Amino acid sequence: MYPFHISACEGQIRPSFRRLFCSTVIFVFLWVGFFILPARADDMSDAFGAEPVGQSEAVESGLTYLLDYCADASNGASIDVSRIDPLVAFVRDAEEMVAHTPRQRDNIHGAFIAYTLDRSMHDALRYAYNQQIPEGAINASSVRYAQWEQISVGGAGPPELWKMVNDLAQPKVVRGVVREIISPDLHTGAYYEYGLNRAFLLYRQENLRVMISISSQNGDSEVGRKGFIIGEDENWNYLYTEEPGLDKTGLGWVKSRIYDFYSICTYVEDLDHPGKVKIGIFQWLGAGWAGFNLVESHHIQKGMVRQTSQFKALLESQRIPAAVTLEQVYQSLARIDEDTLRAKALTVVHHMRDKALSDDDLKNKKAIAELDPEAYVARMDKSELISELMREFMKFSLGKETPLASSFWVSLEKRPSDGPLPLS
Numbered sequence: 001m002y003p004f005h006i007s008a009c010e011g012q013i014r015p016s017f018r019r020l021f022c023s024t025v026i027f028v029f030l031w032v033g034f035f036i037l038p039a040r041a042d043d044m045s046d047a048f049g050a051e052p053v054g055q056s057e058a059v060e061s062g063l064t065y066l067l068d069y070c071a072d073a074s075n076g077a078s079i080d081v082s083r084i085d086p087l088v089a090f091v092r093d094a095e096e097m098v099a100h101t102p103r104q105r106d107n108i109h110g111a112f113i114a115y116t117l118d119r120s121m122h123d124a125l126r127y128a129y130n131q132q133i134p135e136g137a138i139n140a141s142s143v144r145y146a147q148w149e150q151i152s153v154g155g156a157g158p159p160e161l162w163k164m165v166n167d168l169a170q171p172k173v174v175r176g177v178v179r180e181i182i183s184p185d186l187h188t189g190a191y192y193e194y195g196l197n198r199a200f201l202l203y204r205q206e207n208l209r210v211m212i213s214i215s216s217q218n219g220d221s222e223v224g225r226k227g228f229i230i231g232e233d234e235n236w237n238y239l240y241t242e243e244p245g246l247d248k249t250g251l252g253w254v255k256s257r258i259y260d261f262y263s264i265c266t267y268v269e270d271l272d273h274p275g276k277v278k279i280g281i282f283q284w285l286g287a288g289w290a291g292f293n294l295v296e297s298h299h300i301q302k303g304m305v306r307q308t309s310q311f312k313a314l315l316e317s318q319r320i321p322a323a324v325t326l327e328q329v330y331q332s333l334a335r336i337d338e339d340t341l342r343a344k345a346l347t348v349v350h351h352m353r354d355k356a357l358s359d360d361d362l363k364n365k366k367a368i369a370e371l372d373p374e375a376y377v378a379r380m381d382k383s384e385l386i387s388e389l390m391r392e393f394m395k396f397s398l399g400k401e402t403p404l405a406s407s408f409w410v411s412l413e414k415r416p417s418d419g420p421l422p423l424s
Contacts, residue, residue: 055090055100055102055103055112056086056090058086058087059086059087059090059102060102060103061083061086062083062084062085062086062087063087063102063103063264063282064105065080065083065084066084066087066199066212066214066264067105067214067216067262067264069199069214070175070197070198070199070214070215070216071197071216073152073175073197076173076175077173077175079171079173079201081171081201081203081205084212085205087264087266088205088208088210088266088268090280091114091266091268091278091279091280092208092268092270092278094112094114094278094280095114096114096115096116097113097114097115097305097308098113098114099111099112099113099297099298099301100112100113101297102282102284104284105260105262105284106260106284106286107286107293108259108260108284108285108286108293108295109284109285109286109295109296109297109300110262110282110283110284110285110297110300111282111283111284111297111298111300111301111304112280112281112282112283113280113281113301113304113305113308114278114279114280114281115278115279115308115312116276116277116278116279117276117277117278117279117312117315117316118275118276118315118316119275119276119277119315119316120269120274120275120276120277121162121165121209121211121267121269121277122162122165122166123162123315123323124267124277124279124315125161125162125165125211125267126162126323127315127320127323127326128311128315129159129161129162129200129213130160130162130323130327131148131158131160132326132327132330132331133323133326133327133330133390134146134330134386134387134390134391135387136387136388136390136391137326137387137390137391137393137394138311138314138394139307139310139311140183140236140310140391140394141183141233141234141236141306141307141310142182142183142303142306142307143180143181143182143183144181144182144183144191144238144240144387145180145181145383145384145387146178146179146180146181147178147179147180147383148176148177148178149176149177149178149179149195150176150177151174151175151176152175152176152177158176159174159176159200161174161200161202161211164202165202165209165211168202168203168204168209169204170203171201171202171203172200172201172202172203173199173200173201173202174198174199174200175197175198175199175200176197176198177195177196177197177198177218178195178196178198178215179193179194179195179196180193180194180195180196181193181240183227183238184227184228184229184238184240184247185227185303186229186233186302186303186306187248187299188224188246188247188248188251188256189226189227189228189229189246189247189248190224190225190226190227190245190246190247190256191224191225191227191240192221192222192224192225192257192258192287193221193222194217194218194219194220194221194222194258194261195217195218195219196215196216196217196218196261197215197216197217197218198213198214198215199213199214200212200213200214201214207270207271207272208268208269208270208271209268209269209271210266210267210268210269211266211267212264212265212266212267213263213264213265213266213267214263214264214265215261215262215263215264216261216262217258217260217261217262220257220258220259221257221258221259221287222257223244223255223256223257224244224245224246224254224255224256224257224258225240225241225242225243225244225245226241226243226244226245226246226247226252226367227239227240227241227247228241228247228356228362228365228367228368230352230355230356230359230362231355231359233306234310235395235400235401236391236394236395236400237352237355237401238352239349239352239353239356239368239371240376241367241368241371242379243367247365247367254289255289256287256288256289257287257288257289258285258286258287259286259287259288259293260284260285260286261283261284261285261286262282262283262284263281263282263283263284264281264282264283265279265280265281265282266279266280266281267279268280279308281304281308283300283303283304284300285299285300285303314394314398317398319397319398319399320397320398321393321394321397326390326393326394328412329390329393329409329412330386330390332412333386333389333390333412334382334386338382338385341382341385341386341389342377342378342380342385344385344389344404344408345377345380345385345388345389346373346374346377347403347404348388348389348392348402348403348404349373349376349377350373350403351403353368353371353373356368357369389404392404393409393412396409397409
C-alpha cells in the first residue's frame with residue numbers, strides 16, 4: 001500500500017493531496033541523496049578495502065539460528081552451540097575491518113566487520129557489559145542510555161558476564177529486555193529510543209572462550225527526535241531535544257522510525273594466546289519514514305566503524321581508568337542525592353548549549369536556541385543522571401573537555417561511603 005493517495009479531478013491533483021505528494025517526493029529524493037546513493041569508492045576503500053563479500057551457507061544458518069533464538073522467549077536457556085561452530089570459526093579467522101554483507105533478514109540489509117581488541121575476555125566484558133559502568137560512558141558515540149527492564153533467564157538482576165568466563169564447563173545463557181536510547185546519527189542528527197530482546201551466550205569450544213550477544217528490536221522505535229553533535233564526534237558532546245524530526249535542510253519535518261534492528265556480536269578468545277579478543281559484529285537495520293526502509297549496507301558499515309573505532313581506542317587507551325575505579329565512581333554517584341546530581345548535570349548541559357551557540361553550524365538552529373537546560377535535566381531520572389555524569393568522568397579521565405572540576409572527580413574516586421562532597 002502506498003504511503004500517500006492521489007485523487008484526480010479533471011486532470012488535476014487535489015490541493016491537499018498535491019501538497020502531500022510533493023512533500024513525499026521531496027523527502028524521498030532528499031533522503032536518497034543523503035543515504036541511498038552508493039558511497040564513493042574512496043570512502044569504502046578507506047574503511048574496508050575490498051568490495052564487500054558474503055558468508056557461507058553454514059555461517060548464514062548459524063546467524064538465522066541465533067536470531068530466531070533471541071526473538072523467541074520460549075526457548076529459555078536451551079541452545080545447541082554446535083549449530084554456531086561455523087560462525088565462531090568465521091569470526092576467529094575474519095580479516096580486520098574488511099566489509100562483509102550477510103543475507104538480508106526481513107527484507108532489511110545487513111553488514112559485518114571484525115577487529116582485534118588488545119584486552120582479555122574478562123576485561124572486555126567487565127567494561128562493556130557492566131551495569132556499574134553505564135554503556136553511555138563506554139559506547140558514548142553509539143548509546144546515550146541503556147537500562148535492563150527484565151531478566152527472564154540467567155539471574156535475578158542484570159548480568160555480570162565477566163564473572164562467568166572462568167567457569168564454562170556448561171554453556172551459560174542470560175536473557176532479558178533492555179530499553180535503549182542511541183546517540184545522534186552522524187548524517188541526520190536523529191536519535192531514537194526502542195526496546196530490545198537481549199540474549200547472551202557464553203561457552204567453551206575446545207581452546208576458545210566464546211561470548212555472543214544477540215539483540216532483536218521489540219517493535220518500532222519511538223519517532224526520531226532531533227539531536228546534535230557539537231564539535232568532533234570523538235569529544236562526545238551531544239544535545240538531545242524533544243523535537244521530532246531530522247537535522248537536515250528540508251527534512252526537519254520527517255517523522256522517522258527504526259523499524260527493525262538485529263545484532264549478533266561475537267567475542268572469541270584463544271586460550272593459547274590470551275589477552276586478545278577477536279570481535280565480529282553482524283548488524284541489520286531497517287529505518288525510514290511512512291514504511292520506506294532507506295538504509296543500505298554501507299550506511300550500517302559506516303556506523304559500525306564509528307562505534308568500533310572509538311570502542312577499541314577507549315579500551316586500549318593507557319588513560320582508561322581501571323574497571324574497579326569506574327565501579328567505585330558509579331557507586332559514589334549513586335550515593336549522592338538526586339538534587340546534587342541534577343545540579344552537576346545542569347552545569348554540563350549549560351556548557352554544551354553554550355558550545356553549540358558558539359558553533360557556526362549550530363548557533364542558528366531553532367531547537368538549540370529554544371532548548372531549556374533546566375527542563376532538559378528535569379526530564380532525567382537518577383539512573384540517567386548517573387549515566388550522563390559517568391560519561392563526563394570518562395571524558396575527564398581521557399583528557400577530553402568537561403566543565404566539571406577535577407576536584408569533583410578525584411573526590412569521587414577516593415570518597416568513603418559517608419564522606420562529604422566537594423563544593424566545586
